[in-house]
Amino acid sequence: MAEPARPLRRNEIRQQNETLILQAAETVFAEAGFGGATMQLIADMAGLPKANLHYYFATKEDLYRRVVQNIFEIWLHAADCFDNAAGPVEAIGAYVEAKMEISRRHPNGSKVWASEVMHGAPVIQDYLETTLRDWTAGRAALIQNWIDEGKMAPVDPQHLLYMLWATTQHYADFGHQIETLNGGRPLSDAEWRAATDSVKAILLRGIGAA
Amino acid sequence: MAEPARPLRRNEIRQQNETLILQAAETVFAEAGFGGATMQLIADMAGLPKANLHYYFATKEDLYRRVVQNIFEIWLHAADCFDNAAGPVEAIGAYVEAKMEISRRHPNGSKVWASEVMHGAPVIQDYLETTLRDWTAGRAALIQNWIDEGKMAPVDPQHLLYMLWATTQHYADFGHQIETLNGGRPLSDAEWRAATDSVKAILLRGIGAA
DNA sequence: TCTTTTCCTGACCGTATGGTCAAGTGAAGC
């Protein structure tokens, strides 16, 4: 941005342009979907000629794949809260907190992911079948333990996880609808706080752990 | 399908072809998004020549608009449960029940709606600002009444509504992910029953009404 | 300084898409 006219090193150039393109791509894919997005649009938003995009990313699909992987890794990392927790209140509270924060900071990534899954996960099916399946099974077992130990009500762990995903991601994926119903203004800091607290309160009371 | 070769009346032809096209369009738009869908694909799925589609629907956008309006009306109709209910348990229980049934019967419509909203609601923004806003305000007031009467815990009505939408529509919009995590098989009758019961149980306990 | 390697980009290409149209078909109305 306010860069002095220092000549950039090779590696810096590569890194800088790749992230520039990836950010622009995330926005355009989120706003237009994979089919509606065009390389020209992404190039314009990144401020680069279209041919330059194809220098860094061979095809539109390659670029798209990278965008999807990015958000997936962010989500996986957020899930660490789950493991370092003593019980359901702490774990689920922290998880909701983390995922709401992600919905706020990376709404476009969330939308791209949602779009990808809705269209049958053409490029990340293997992730769903391996990484996500394993992660889900592990957390479901953890939740089942808490139930067996009487730390929470006997709810189906799988469906609880779906509810966690659905409620938190809703604030990113349907952000436009929420904004419209909020008088056309994006949620303020306080409103995000209230949203997070509402979701947490209902869910924690819902699993009989608060 | 197994139609005898009876000559069709004019009105029948129009009606039959329009619904045929609308069904095909809903599927294709859901699977590929607006940008990824092609009139040729929709035509093939409907078993009609492409030019015939443009006889009934002038443009791709017109066709798309109709598909979106369809699912919106289905949802509005499902919301009647809310009004004929005496209290929160009955109302929210019935609403979840109805919306889960819609997620099951009209997953493609739900996906098209989600996609439309995610992309900034380019064609149904006016619906959001009028019909949906009014409906939401009405139900939020209703919920607030129940809270004031001590029939449920003091949760933010707006965010409760978002949770209802998010959790129920998740089973349609992310159906592919759920199916993958379900061993690659779609949810059976019993599994849909269990899903609905899980969602209802957590939400009703969550609002302190069960 | 000279060579090599990476980076950059305007011009170009084949294809697929949304949409048009004019010519045809056959049921409705008289």
Added chain:
DNA sequence: GCTTCACTTGACCATACGGTCAGGAAAAGA
């Protein structure tokens, strides 16, 4: 029977898209 009007459709068009390429610029290495 004859006219009218809704319906049907293959062929066509302009445009826009993803992707290519050759050749130039500039940094790295010698």
